[in-house]
Amino acid sequence: MAELKENTARVIEVTAKDLPLHCPTPDQVKWNSHPRVYLPILKNGGEALCPYCGTQYKFTGPLPHGHH
Structure with a gap:
């Protein structure tokens, strides 16, 4: 099992x-995190x-099939 990371x-x-x-x-520790929020990155x-913790996510690599 992979080691969980602090958020x-x-x-x-x-x-x-x-x-x-x-x-x-x-892969982040849940006990001290905020509620799950889905982010429409594409x-x-x-x-x-x-909006909760201010973490910025950046998409890298090829798009999944069905996206342009």
């Missing part, structure tokens, strides 16, 4: 395997900002 990163790069994107992500030009 302290300010910029996180995500790929198609992370979609649908939500914060906190599955509709926002490949970037999204969590």
Whole structure:
């Protein structure tokens, strides 16, 4: 099992395997996190900002099939 991370990163790069994107992500510690919020990163030009913690997400890599 992968080690869980504190939700302290300010910029996180995500790929198609992370979609649908939500914060906190599955590899972050849950006990001290905020409620899960889904972020429409592809509709926002490949970037999204969590309204709870301010973490910025940047999409990298190829788009998933079915997206232009």
